[in-house]
Amino acid sequence: MRGAVAIAVTLFFYISVAAAATDIPEPKIQPGYVPEEARDELGIWMELEDYERAIQRSALLIDDPYINAYVRDVTCRVAREYCADLRIYVIRNPYFNASMTANGIVQVWTGLLVRVSSEDELAAVLGHELAHYTQLHTLERLRKAKRDMTTGSVFDMGLLLLTGVSVPVGQMTALASLMSFSREHESEADLLGARFMADAGYDPNAAAEVWEKIVAEEARAVAKRKEPGLFSQTHPSSSDRIVDLDNFVNANYPDSQRDPLGQGRHVAMLNEYYMMLMEDQLDTNRFGRTEVMLERHRKIGVSEELVHFSMEKCIGNATKTVI
Ligand SMILES: [Zn+2]
Numbered sequence: 001m002r003g004a005v006a007i008a009v010t011l012f013f014y015i016s017v018a019a020a021a022t023d024i025p026e027p028k029i030q031p032g033y034v035p036e037e038a039r040d041e042l043g044i045w046m047e048l049e050d051y052e053r054a055i056q057r058s059a060l061l062i063d064d065p066y067i068n069a070y071v072r073d074v075t076c077r078v079a080r081e082y083c084a085d086l087r088i089y090v091i092r093n094p095y096f097n098a099s100m101t102a103n104g105i106v107q108v109w110t111g112l113l114v115r116v117s118s119e120d121e122l123a124a125v126l127g128h129e130l131a132h133y134t135q136l137h138t139l140e141r142l143r144k145a146k147r148d149m150t151t152g153s154v155f156d157m158g159l160l161l162l163t164g165v166s167v168p169v170g171q172m173t174a175l176a177s178l179m180s181f182s183r184e185h186e187s188e189a190d191l192l193g194a195r196f197m198a199d200a201g202y203d204p205n206a207a208a209e210v211w212e213k214i215v216a217e218e219a220r221a222v223a224k225r226k227e228p229g230l231f232s233q234t235h236p237s238s239s240d241r242i243v244d245l246d247n248f249v250n251a252n253y254p255d256s257q258r259d260p261l262g263q264g265r266h267v268a269m270l271n272e273y274y275m276m277l278m279e280d281q282l283d284t285n286r287f288g289r290t291e292v293m294l295e296r297h298r299k300i301g302v303s304e305e306l307v308h309f310s311m312e313k314c315i316g317n318a319t320k321t322v323i
Contacts, residue, residue: 024252025192027134031081044142045103052105055089062090062110070269071108074119078127078200082134094280096214100129102139110277114270114293115213117300119262120197120206127200128193128207135192137185190245194253203258204249208242215242220288267301274306282313290314 035041055061062068071090076083085104093109100106106129116122132138181189190211194204249256270277281290291314298307 023191024195025131025135025188027131027192028136029134031085033085040143041102041139044139044146048101048103048105048142051101052087052103055091055105055107058091060092062092064273067113067269067273070265071113071122074122075106075108075126078123078196078202079130080200082130092280094284096217098125098129100133100138102133102136102142104133110280114277114281114297115217116210116266117263117296118206118258118266120202120258121210122266123197123200123202124193124204124207124210127196127202128189130196131189131192132181132185135185135188137181137189140185141181186241187244190241191248194245194249198249198253198256201259202262203256204253205246205256206258208245208249211242211245215239217289217292220292263300270297270302271306274302274310278310282310282317285317287314287317 035045067090068088072088075086075088079086086100086106087104088106088108090113091107091109093111095109095111096115097109098107098112106126108126112122112125116125190207194207197207198204281293284290291311294307294311294314298304
């Protein structure tokens with residue numbers, strides 16, 4: 001949820017909304033952007049700096065150099081000249097989420113790392129979030145949150161979200177809905193995110209694939225009357241968005257190719273840190289979601305031994321829960 005918080009941004013021109021699926025959106029801010037005259041924006045930046053210090057002190061922050069280097073590499077490849085404006089934090093949290101705040105705090109949760117199948121899919125999510133950043137959508141969301149909230153500050157909310165799994169589900173949902181993006185912002189972030197990916201040499205077709213995966217996971221959760229995940233609450237999605245994205249990519253990047261090494265690099269990272277990355281997921285006791293995830297890991301080449309061990313643990317947890 002915290003990630004959700006951070007997100008936000010921007011102005012009122014929903015250029016891409018109106019944009020037919022074939023128009024390529026342009027970033028609104030340039031690398032090195034800092035707020036100038038808008039005093040409320042500067043205030044939000046200062047609050048976000050307090051929030052960032054809390055992230056840096058968090059016990060949930062992953063400091064492993066290999067994982068951080070991997071996430072930084074993909075982020076900076078997508079962000080290119082914006083990379084110097086971003087600080088990247090990998091957070092232990094089983095939910096699917098990533099975010100970029102208005103002042104450049106990037107959060108990637110472990111729940112995202114274990115759900116994507118390749119570097120291209122990770123790049124798709126990061127490209128989407130980068131677009132929310134460059135279009136100032138996250139700033140707009142934070143402004144709205146401040147207007148809507150009757151108690152507490154953005155900073156307090158950030159801290160609450162930062163605590164991740166310890167936040168009661170009901171509260172998470174309320175906070176997430178507060179921070180959710182509009183349909184217009186989502187559409188714009190989808191198309192510009194695909195452009196960022198393609199410009200970086202990734203396959204933008206991976207974007208629709210990763211959203212389909214998340215939509216399917218949420219549909220299963222809803223069918224079982226389980227709470228929806230954070231990302232789906234802050235990123236309203238629909239099959240229309242996926243169709244629009246497909247049309248956009250087919251029209252603008254018809255010759256995109258997937259680098260097979262991208263999946264290999266992602267699987268190598270999973271194999272190296274699998275139990276640590278999966279521990280929180282296994283502890284959620286969401287057997288159905290975990291089983292689907294494990295089957296996917298097996299398919300993309302995660303070590304059979306690791307997948308098997310996790311499946312046993314998952315089944316064991318489920319049994320204990322029933323009893
Ligand atoms: Zn979004």
